[in-house]
Amino acid sequence: MVRLVSVCASLTDDELALLEQLAMPTHFASGDTLFTQGSEAHCVYNVTAGVVRLYKLLSDGRRQVVGFALPGDFLGLAMRDAYGFSADAIGDVAVCAFSRAAYTALVDAKPHLLKRLHEFATHELTLAHEQMMLLGRRTAEEKLICFLLGMQQRWARLGKPSVTVQLPMTRQDIADFLGLTIETVSRTFTRLAKDKTILIVPGGVRVMNPERMHAVAA
Amino acid sequence: MVRLVSVCASLTDDELALLEQLAMPTHFASGDTLFTQGSEAHCVYNVTAGVVRLYKLLSDGRRQVVGFALPGDFLGLAMRDAYGFSADAIGDVAVCAFSRAAYTALVDAKPHLLKRLHEFATHELTLAHEQMMLLGRRTAEEKLICFLLGMQQRWARLGKPSVTVQLPMTRQDIADFLGLTIETVSRTFTRLAKDKTILIVPGGVRVMNPERMHAVAA
DNA sequence: TTGCCGCATTGATCTGGATCAAATCCGAAG
DNA sequence: CTTCGGATTTGATCCAGATCAATGCGGCAA
Numbered sequence: 001m002v003r004l005v006s007v008c009a010s011l012t013d014d015e016l017a018l019l020e021q022l023a024m025p026t027h028f029a030s031g032d033t034l035f036t037q038g039s040e041a042h043c044v045y046n047v048t049a050g051v052v053r054l055y056k057l058l059s060d061g062r063r064q065v066v067g068f069a070l071p072g073d074f075l076g077l078a079m080r081d082a083y084g085f086s087a088d089a090i091g092d093v094a095v096c097a098f099s100r101a102a103y104t105a106l107v108d109a110k111p112h113l114l115k116r117l118h119e120f121a122t123h124e125l126t127l128a129h130e131q132m133m134l135l136g137r138r139t140a141e142e143k144l145i146c147f148l149l150g151m152q153q154r155w156a157r158l159g160k161p162s163v164t165v166q167l168p169m170t171r172q173d174i175a176d177f178l179g180l181t182i183e184t185v186s187r188t189f190t191r192l193a194k195d196k197t198i199l200i201v202p203g204g205v206r207v208m209n210p211e212r213m214h215a216v217a218a
Numbered sequence: 219m220v221r222l223v224s225v226c227a228s229l230t231d232d233e234l235a236l237l238e239q240l241a242m243p244t245h246f247a248s249g250d251t252l253f254t255q256g257s258e259a260h261c262v263y264n265v266t267a268g269v270v271r272l273y274k275l276l277s278d279g280r281r282q283v284v285g286f287a288l289p290g291d292f293l294g295l296a297m298r299d300a301y302g303f304s305a306d307a308i309g310d311v312a313v314c315a316f317s318r319a320a321y322t323a324l325v326d327a328k329p330h331l332l333k334r335l336h337e338f339a340t341h342e343l344t345l346a347h348e349q350m351m352l353l354g355r356r357t358a359e360e361k362l363i364c365f366l367l368g369m370q371q372r373w374a375r376l377g378k379p380s381v382t383v384q385l386p387m388t389r390q391d392i393a394d395f396l397g398l399t400i401e402t403v404s405r406t407f408t409r410l411a412k413d414k415t416i417l418i419v420p421g422g423v424r425v426m427n428p429e430r431m432h433a434v435a436a
Numbered sequence: 437t438t439g440c441c442g443c444a445t446t447g448a449t450c451t452g453g454a455t456c457a458a459a460t461c462c463g464a465a466g
Numbered sequence: 467c468t469t470c471g472g473a474t475t476t477g478a479t480c481c482a483g484a485t486c487a488a489t490g491c492g493g494c495a496a
Contacts, residue, residue: 182475
C-alpha cells in the first residue's frame with residue numbers, strides 16, 4: 001500500500017499496520033462515481049492516485065464543485081448518515097476505502113489519528129473560507145488566476161512542482177468550481193494567454209508570468 | 219459559567235469542572251474586535267451570548283463575511299500560527315476564552331472532547347460547502363431566502379424558535395455574507411415584503427410564507 | 437426641539453458575466 | 467484515413483446585479 005500522504009505521517013509502525021489491515025484498496029475508472037450526495041455514507045476514502053471531483057447539485061441541475069481531491073486527500077470526513085456531496089473520478093483513480101465501522105473504531109482507539117484527521121478537517125475549513133471569498137468577491141479573471149496558483153501549489157506539495165499546472169478536469173468542472181459559465185472560463189483563459197500571463201498546453205497551463213498572477217491573487 | 223452548548227454536551231462532570239477552570243469568561247461591546255485575520259492566534263473562543271461577525275478582507279477592502287457565530291459556536295478552531303479571519307462583536311457579546319496552551323493540553327488529555335470538536339469542525343465544513351453552493355450558483359432572491367431560513371433554523375436549535383427571525387447584523391454584513399451589494403439586499407427585502415413572503419420588522423424579519431421560502435431554498 | 441450621522445431605501449444607469457448560437461478542435465472508433 | 471461526438475472556442479446579444487446618486491428615517495446629543 002502506498003503510504004497515506006496526509007493522515008498517517010505521524011503514526012507509529014504498528015498503527016500503520018493496523019490501518020493497512022482495515023484499508024480496502026479500490027480503483028475507479030474515469031467518470032465512475034465514488035458516492036452520491038444524499039446516499040448512505042458507508043465509507044471514508046483516502047485518495048492514493050488520480051483526481052476526484054466533489055460537487056453538490058440543486059434540484060434544477062445547477063452544480064457547484066466544492067473541491068478537487070488529489071492524492072493524499074480524505075473524502076467523507078463530514079460524515080453523518082448521508083454524504084453531503086457527490087464524488088466521481090476524473091481519469092483513473094485509486095483510493096483506500098475504510099468502512100464506517102472500521103473508521104469509527106480506529107478513531108476511537110487512536111487519538112493520534114483523530115488529532116491528525118481534525119487538523120486535516122480544520123485545514124479544509126480554512127480552504128473553504130478562502131473559496132467563499134473567491135466566490136463572493138472576486139472577478140472572473142481573479143478567480144481563474146487563484147485557481148491556477150492554488151492547483152500549482154497543491155501539486156507542488158505533493159512533490160510535483162512545475163511551471164506547468166496539470167488540469168485533468170474539464171472547463172465545465174472549472175466553471176462550476178469558480179461559480180462561472182464555461183464560456184467565461186474559456187474566454188478568460190484565452191485572454192490570459194494573449195497577455196502572455198499563461199500558455200495553454202494540452203492537459204494544462206504553463207505559468208508564464210507568476211509575478212503578475214501573484215499580484216492579482218494578492 | 220453557562221454550560222457550553224455545543225461542545226460539552228458529552229463531557230463528564232469532572233471534565234466539565236476542568237474546563238471551567240481553564241475558561242476565561244470575557245465580554246465585548248458592540249463593534250469590539252475579538253481577533254484580526256493574520257494576527258497571532260492566542261485564544262480559542264466559545265460564544266456564550268450575542269452574535270459575532272467573522273470575515274476576511276482583500277487588500278483593496280473587499281470583504282467576505284464567512285459566518286455569523288451564535289451562542290454555542292466555537293471560534294478559532296482552524297488555528298495555525300495566525301487567525302484565518304477577523305471576528306468582531308455585533309451588539310454585546312460574552313465568550314469563554316481558552317489560551318492556546320490550555321486548549322492544546324485539554325485536547326491532548328481528553329479524546330472525548332477532541333471527538334466533539336472534530337464533529338463540530340466537520341459540521342462547519344458541511345455548512346461551508348452549502349455556502350459555496352449559495353455563493354456560486356444561487357440568485358440574489360434565493361441567497362436571501364436561504365439566509366433567512368438558515369438563521370431561523372439556527373435560532374430554533376438554540377431554543378428560540380420563532381416566525382420572527384432576529385437579524386442583529388447590518389444590511390452591509392448580510393450583503394458581504396451573500397456576495398451581494400447592500401442595495402441588492404435592500405431591494406430584495408423590499409420585493410419579498412411586497413410579495414407578502416416576509417414582513418420587515420425592527421431588528422429582523424417575520425416569515426409570512428414559509429412554504430414558498432422552503433420551495434425556493436429547495 | 438433641532439441637527440447630525442449612520443444606516444437603509446429607492447431610482448437611474450451601466451456592465452461583467454450570462455445566455456444564445458455557431459464554428460472549430462480533437463481523440464477514439466471503425 | 468475518415469467519421470463522429472463531446473469539449474472548447476469564439477461571436478452577438480441580453481440582463482441580473484453593480485454602480486452612481488439622492489433621499490428617507492430614526493436615535494441620540496446638545
